[in-house]
Amino acid sequence: MNAPRPKLEPLERHPLFVPYDVPLATAAEREVFAADVRDRPVPDVSHGPILYLEGVSVSFDGFRALNELSLYIDDGELRCIIGPNGAGKTTMMDVITGKTRPDVGQVFFGQTTNLLELREAEIAQLGIGRKFQKPTVFQGHSVFENLELAMKADKRARTSLFARLSGEQRDRIAEVLATVGLLGCEATLAGTLSHGQKQWLEIGMLLMQDPRLLLVDEPVAGMTEQETEQTAALLTSLAGRHSVVVVEHDMAFVRSIARKVTVLHEGHVLAEGDMDAIQADPKVIEVYLGEGA
Numbered sequence: 001m002n003a004p005r006p007k008l009e010p011l012e013r014h015p016l017f018v019p020y021d022v023p024l025a026t027a028a029e030r031e032v033f034a035a036d037v038r039d040r041p042v043p044d045v046s047h048g049p050i051l052y053l054e055g056v057s058v059s060f061d062g063f064r065a066l067n068e069l070s071l072y073i074d075d076g077e078l079r080c081i082i083g084p085n086g087a088g089k090t091t092m093m094d095v096i097t098g099k100t101r102p103d104v105g106q107v108f109f110g111q112t113t114n115l116l117e118l119r120e121a122e123i124a125q126l127g128i129g130r131k132f133q134k135p136t137v138f139q140g141h142s143v144f145e146n147l148e149l150a151m152k153a154d155k156r157a158r159t160s161l162f163a164r165l166s167g168e169q170r171d172r173i174a175e176v177l178a179t180v181g182l183l184g185c186e187a188t189l190a191g192t193l194s195h196g197q198k199q200w201l202e203i204g205m206l207l208m209q210d211p212r213l214l215l216v217d218e219p220v221a222g223m224t225e226q227e228t229e230q231t232a233a234l235l236t237s238l239a240g241r242h243s244v245v246v247v248e249h250d251m252a253f254v255r256s257i258a259r260k261v262t263v264l265h266e267g268h269v270l271a272e273g274d275m276d277a278i279q280a281d282p283k284v285i286e287v288y289l290g291e292g293a
């Protein structure tokens with residue numbers, strides 16, 4: 001308990017960090033976080049989908065990583081995206097989050113927000129969160145502090161780590177701890193968590209910003225069987241309040257969580273449907289499942 005604390009990692013190195021552009025932390029501003037999440041523009045989902053990709057193509061040196069890709073994710077849906085190596089899954093996530101710009105096509109969040117007009121940070125602030133495969137928690141901070149940092153990495157919060165938390169912010173952290181199964185681990189240094197717990201903590205860090213859409217890249221790679229089952233339960237529980245897009249190679253895991261699966265191949269949708277239909281589809285068997293996945 002009294003062991004010396006490891007040196008703190010610079011906040012600026014964390015992918016969630018958005019540099020503050022104003023001096024920080026007046027008492028009144030401590031309440032800003034919750035208000036900002038509430039006041040964020042709400043995507044128009046009156047037609048069902050929260051995410052529209054239409055005719056999206058991306059070329060790298062003449063090679064088409066995405067080839068007229070069209071994909072629709074319904075509000076509150078949990079969708080799994082599978083596909084062989086090089087199918088374009090990562091490029092698709094990069095296009096949604098603004099990291100890669102398509103040559104042609106349209107990408108809308110709800111019916112009216114054109115993501116191609118926005119920068120990466122602006123897209124994140126709309127409530128689109130991305131979890132990369134490798135966990136990127138602050139190893140030298142406690143679980144609680146990681147969640148606190150994630151809340152405050154939102155530049156609209158305009159507070160520093162050591163500004164006092166409001167009751168509402170503490171409640172939010174407790175709620176997220178319960179959701180990701182880390183209640184009781186608040187004081188544990190993130191660096192000492194198991195691989196699975198680190199992944200859950202990072203999902204919790206995304207949840208601190210209450211995303212409408214969560215993009216999750218290979219969440220169960222390297223997890224034990226029990227951790228995989230807990231992750232399936234976690235992601236399933238998030239659907240509804242959040243829309244969740246999971247890219248995953250582990251077929252048993254996909255079967256355990258997916259209602260609808262999209263198979264990407266050579267930059268476009270090869271097949272879409274429930275897992276039984278996908279696994280029986282001869283095109284899918286030929287290009288993907290036939291490879292022994």
Ligand SMILES: Nc1ncnc2c1ncn2[C@@H]1O[C@H](COP(=O)(O)OP(=O)(O)OP(=O)(O)O)[C@@H](O)[C@H]1O
Binds near residue numbers: 085090
């Ligand atoms: N920056 C880049 N420059 C050149 N080629 C790229 C670049 N990014 C991706 N590619 C190529 O585009 C294709 C699609 O890659 P992408 O990473 O999107 O596929 P993926 O489905 O995520 O594959 P994996 O399952 O292996 O992660 C691949 O052939 C890849 O080599």
